[in-house]
Amino acid sequence: MTGLLIWKGMLFEAGCVLLFSGLLDLLDGAVARVSGAASNPFGGILDSTLDRYGDAFVFVGLIFYLFERAAVGYAALAMSALAGSFVISYVRARSESAGRPCRVGYWERGERLVFVSLGLILANLPAVLWVLGTLTHATVLYRLACGKDPDCPARLSSAKASILSRFLFDTRRSRVFYAVKTAFFLVLLLVFRPPL
Numbered sequence: 001m002t003g004l005l006i007w008k009g010m011l012f013e014a015g016c017v018l019l020f021s022g023l024l025d026l027l028d029g030a031v032a033r034v035s036g037a038a039s040n041p042f043g044g045i046l047d048s049t050l051d052r053y054g055d056a057f058v059f060v061g062l063i064f065y066l067f068e069r070a071a072v073g074y075a076a077l078a079m080s081a082l083a084g085s086f087v088i089s090y091v092r093a094r095s096e097s098a099g100r101p102c103r104v105g106y107w108e109r110g111e112r113l114v115f116v117s118l119g120l121i122l123a124n125l126p127a128v129l130w131v132l133g134t135l136t137h138a139t140v141l142y143r144l145a146c147g148k149d150p151d152c153p154a155r156l157s158s159a160k161a162s163i164l165s166r167f168l169f170d171t172r173r174s175r176v177f178y179a180v181k182t183a184f185f186l187v188l189l190l191v192f193r194p195p196l
Contacts, residue, residue: 001021002014002017002018002021002054002058003060003062004061005061006058006064007064007068011123012120014061014120015118015119015122016117018058018113018120019113021054022110022113025051025054028047052089055082055085055086056082056086059078059079059081059082062075062078062125063075063079066078069196071196074125074129077129077130077132077134078133080132080133080134080137081129081136084107084132084136084137085107088105088107088136088140088143089109095146104139104143104152105138105139105140105143105171106135106139106171106181107138108139111182112136115128115132116128118186119189122190124189124190124193125196126193126195126196127189127192128189131185131188142169
């Protein structure tokens with residue numbers, strides 16, 4: 001639905017629908033845990049698969065919307081963001097199947113979903129595309145580094161690491177560095193307004 005709304009140019013409505021569907025997506029995991037359905041491994045596999053389809057529909061809608069407006073450069077950034085979004089999930093799945101936990105990096109699905117939603121609502125699609133078209137790949141590289149060296153997340157986010165290292169690599173949502181990064185990207189959406 002969101003991808004279709006974007007393609008038709010109804011960006012504000014698409015952002016609202018995407019944000020609402022993201023809230024429902026958060027609730028389905030909580031309901032599964034409360035009801036005991038979370039113990040069924042297939043439910044998690046199905047949920048992750050549907051999440052990937054949902055991401056694809058949003059970005060494909062963006063790509064169609066941008067091509068129709070002859071914004072080829074931004075369409076390329078949307079394709080880059082789509083690829084980065086998929087590879088982020090892929091690297092984590094491959095690392096975890098090899099026995100190496102890999103839930104690191106800022107641009108997980110929740111952050112991407114909220115960022116795209118707010119970008120659509122605030123009519124700042126160019127900023128969203130510049131950020132996600134580039135920084136999703138930074139998360140991929142960080143996950144690859146942590147897949148190679150399982151001690152990487154602990155070392156880069158430890159109290160002994162530099163402030164810059166902790167700011168860049170400490171991705172635990174309960175930490176101040178995560179809140180600062182989130183605030184930075186929200187302010188960026190408000191002030192960084194490149195033309196489409």
